Amino acid sequence: MSMKPTFADFSVDPNRLSNAEVTRHRCRFSGSHLALDAGGSVTVDFEVEDPRDIPQATLTVTALVSKLGSSPGHAPIDVLLQGEALAEGLTVPGGGDLPQDNVFAVPGRLLKQGTNTLEIRSSAEARSMLWLYRITLDPVYERGRSERARAAEAARDSVFAYRTERRPAHSSPDSSTAWQAAPPLLFHIDRGEHSLPAQLGWRGEDGSESAVSFQSSMSDFHGCHRAADGTAYEYRGRLTGRWAYPEGLDEHPSASVLHRFRTEEGWGGSWHGSHELRLLVDDGGAPVERVTWRDQRGNSGVAVLHAAPADAEVTDVEASDEFDDAGEVADNLLDDARTKWLAWDDTALLDFTLARPSAVASYCLMSANDCPDRDPRDWTLLGSRDGHAWTPLDSRTGETFDGRFQTREFRLGVPAAAYRHYRLDITRNGGAAETQLARVRFVGAPAGQAFTGYYQRHNEGPVGYRGTPVATVPDLSAPRLAADLEAAVQSPTETARTPAAPTARLRTG
Secondary structure, eight states, rough: OSSEEEHHHHTSOOOOESOOEEEEEEEEEEEEEEEEEEEEEEEEEEEEOOGOOSSEEEEEEEEOOOOOOOOOOOOOOOEEEETEEEEEEEOOOOOOSSSSEEEEEEGGGOOOOOEEEEEEEETTTOOOOOEEEEEEEEEGTTHHHHHHHHHHHHHOOOEEEEEEEEETTOOOTTTTGEEEEEEEEEEEEEESSSOOEEEEEEEEEEOOOOEEETTTTEEEEEEEEEOTTTEEEEEEEEEEEEOOTTGGGGGGGGGGGHHHHHHEEEEEEEEEEOOHHHHHHSSSSSEEEEEEEEEESEEEEEEEEEEEOOEEEEEEEEOOOOOOGGGGOOGGOOOSSSSSSSSSSSEEEEEEEEEEEEEEEEEEEEOOOGGGGGGGEEEEEEEEEESSSSEEEEESSSSSSTTTEEEEEEEEEOOOOOEEEEEEEEEEEEEOEEEEEEEEEEEEESSEEEEEEEEEESSSSSEEEEEEESOOOOOHHHHHHHHHHHHHHHHHHHHHHTTTTHHHHHHHH
16 A cells, blocks of 8 residues: 555544644634634645555545635635645635535645655635645545545544533524523444434433434534423534543443444345444433434434343253154254244143243244144143242133244233243144144343334435344454454445445345
């Protein structure tokens, strides 16, 4: 690689730099950018290993000129590399609220092996300030690489804290006294895609709702809030702190409302494992029950939180009889595959042993592939702590299944005590000489929260999205972070080689 990703991000203090050393003159940090006075300058020194591999480079200077009363302002700039002008007296667009990307072609002959010097100068004749947000520089055939590296680096600090204010809806725009302090906002949304949020919405369990949009630097947000009583407000916030997960969260009161989910995406007719999702939104009110977001890459998602049913882990099953020669044995009752268990009798006993005692709230039976008259009709579920003394928990009579491989859930009227052994005593079937089932599953009382929703990658259709709680603490060692960031820096074509790529292929195949 002839040149490392090169960027200078002035939206934070200290500045975020890669392959760059910065010297500043007559400028100061101003919340989300450097503000250059007339005659101010920023010098960036960067390294090139082999300029012969770079016929041309792409320089992007993201800047804005501050307003001058009702006019757009005036602060032309000079751009120099090794002292040679790439642009002189360039008028950067001003008067708006969004920074502008100014792109320059850098001739390869200007690059040299070792240290190179780029300088951005604001004219001594400037009558307003030049706001400088960031600079990136790439070989022309790798355009955008440094911006992806900058975005990935910025996304590492993914826990945000804001000081917030609200004022009643439809207040006069120039009535600044109407703004009132509101509780601070703390949030963290990360599914491993190294992209900062652009928009965020959430609903509390008390019916309150908020929706906000962020500056690209994350320095501010503006949006709206509706209280639980229906009162509407304008809503805004100013960044007071940000840090990398999980720093500080273990000591923060909001750590208790941090959700970590093991997730799946639904496409191609089945569910597929996806990135872990970490979710925290704390606005000082009721716990959230729904979160929506869109990131700066255009990906979006929705998560509706709900109680998480927890399958009890079964480690062993024994049957009064099974069809061993055909492989239709009791162990098949624990598999997701469409196999089955078959007993050569119209009654049967199934004894299940759990990994640990569990209070079962319901249990599920799946019918097998054929012969409905082999389906259980009457049975009793019993529980035992030692496998010897049994307590009846649920009895059913005259039950039927409407189809093959149909799963039916049976809820216990009163949640059972925590038993390690469960017995299904089938006392009658549909009239056949054999009894069969495809699967048996025990569902514990809700443990934590799960979510259901959808996820949509930029320029793709939405897919199903769901998650269940994760209880363990992640390994955030430096080698793993470095590998993740390096993957995020690759070109869009390369980064598409993730679950999104097979998703697209299977949807069209």
